[in-house]
Amino acid sequence: MGTKIFSxxxxxxxxxxxxxxxxxxxxxxxIARKIASLYKNKKEKVKALFYWVKDQIKFEFGHWxxxxxxxxxxxxxxxxxxxxxxxxxLRAIKIPAGYGILRVNTKKFYRRLMCPSFxxxxxxxxxxxxxxxxxxxxxxxxxxxxxxxxxxxxxxKAPLIEMSDFDxxxxxxxxxxxxxxxxxxxxNIDKNLDKPAKHxxxxxxxxxxxxxxxxxEKGQDIRNLSGKRIEIxxxxxxxxxxxxxxxxxxxxxxxxxx
Numbered sequence: 403m404g405t406k407i408f409s410x411x412x413x414x415x416x417x418x419x420x421x422x423x424x425x426x427x428x429x430x431x432x433i434a435r436k437i438a439s440l441y442k443n444k445k446e447k448v449k450a451l452f453y454w455v456k457d458q459i460k461f462e463f464g465h466w467x468x469x470x471x472x473x474x475x476x477x478x479x480x481x482x483x484x485x486x487x488x489x490x491x492l493r494a495i496k497i498p499a500g501y502g503i504l505r506v507n508t509k510k511f512y513r514r515l516m517c518p519s520f521x522x523x524x525x526x527x528x529x530x531x532x533x534x535x536x537x538x539x540x541x542x543x544x545x546x547x548x549x550x551x552x553x554x555x556x557x558x559k560a561p562l563i564e565m566s567d568f569d570x571x572x573x574x575x576x577x578x579x580x581x582x583x584x585x586x587x588x589x590n591i592d593k594n595l596d597k598p599a600k601h602x603x604x605x606x607x608x609x610x611x612x613x614x615x616x617x618x619e620k621g622q623d624i625r626n627l628s629g630k631r632i633e634i635x636x637x638x639x640x641x642x643x644x645x646x647x648x649x650x651x652x653x654x655x656x657x658x659x660x
Contacts, residue, residue, distance in 0.1 A: 413536060415589040416498035422595045423486055425493035427471040434494035448497060448535055448542075452568050455488040456546035463610040465603070466531075467595045481547040481562075482531040482595070488546050489533055498536040500587035502543060503594075506530050506561075511580030513560040515552075517613060517633040519654045523606045527582065529594075532565065534587035541587060543570040552614070555621025605650055612640060612647055 419426040437454055438447040459479055466482040470490035473483040485501065492499035506512075508528045509521055516524065532545035548556075548566035556563050561578045575581070599607075616636050617624075624632050641648040 413498045416500045416536060416587075417493050417496060418589065419490075419493065420590050421592045422467070422469050423490045423493065423590075423592075424469050424471050425490040427469075427490070429474055430471055430490050431494045433474065434491040437491075438495045444497070445537060447495065448492065448537060449568055451491050451495075452488060452533075452544050452546055455484055455491065456566065457549050459484050459487060459546070459549070461547060461549050461552050462614055463607055465599055467597075481545070482529075484546045485531045485533045486591075486595075488544075492533075492535060500534045500536075500589050501591045502532040502534050502587055503585040503591070504530040504532070504581050505583040507580040507582060509580075511561045513562075513580075514556050514629070514632070515560050515562060515614070515617070516610070517636055518629050519633060519651065520610070520613070522654050523609065530562070530565070531591070532570075543575070543586075544568045545570065551618055551621075555617045555625070557625055559625075605647070609647055609651060612644065616640070 424430065433454075434451065437450050441447045441450055459473060459477055461484070462478045462480065464478075464480050464483065466480065468476075468479065468483050468486075470487040473479040473487045479487070489499040489501065505527055506529075508524050508526055509516070511528075511530065530547075532543065532547070535542045535544065545565040545567065548563050553563050553566060561580045564574070564578050575584070613636060616639050620635065620639065624635055627635065637648060637651060640651060
């Protein structure tokens with residue numbers, strides 16, 4: 403689906419607070435104004451807010467039904483949470499912003515952010531949320547999902563990392579592997595966020611986030627290893643960190659643990 407151009411009346415919808423995008427929250431307004439006040443140019447204000455969310459809110463897997471203000475307080479979140487927060491911050495300073503929705507092949511899109519056996523934990527397809535910003539009479543795409551620490555650990559070895567950038571053009575998006583369908587841009591995804599998680603919950607969620615922590619700690623050491631070798635490295639690390647998580651993973655497949 404192409405990018406729709408909206409009327410002035412329609413664009414007003416991209417400025418409104420919603421149940422989850424609570425851009426009228428005082429904490430949201432204060433941080434948005436504080437960051438934006440450091441810049442005169444509107445694009446520089448937008449860019450500063452993007453990089454603040456990208457790096458100050460650390461990526462982790464979790465539930466998507468979370469208000470922007472809660473993500474701000476927690477200082478961590480998944481793609482949906484971070485996109486929702488950035489949109490709330492932008493709306494708080496009267497810049498129209500909305501949600502881009504991708505349906506992606508989980509294995510292809512996340513690649514090194516998920517070790518091989520995670521295919522048994524996750525759905526084959528999933529939804530990825532990014533951000534559209536209406537600036538200078540056109541839509542600008544950006545995705546604050548992966549913070550710089552994760553980006554450095556993975557070094558472009560996952561399409562998610564390629565997406566995690568400011569001002570993504572159409573040509574670049576077409577070349578990103580794993581994208582199945584695309585929808586741009588809508589002002590409200592509250593109905594989507596109301597839906598309960600099907601896969602990323604309970605022990606699965608804890609294992610996924612243990613792996614994210616592992617990547618942060620060991621990214622430099624494992625960058626050139628194969629996916630299977632990384633997984634063995636992870637299981638050795640996990641056995642020392644949490645034996646219950648290790649035993650859960652051990653049941654998924656027979657591993658040769660070093």
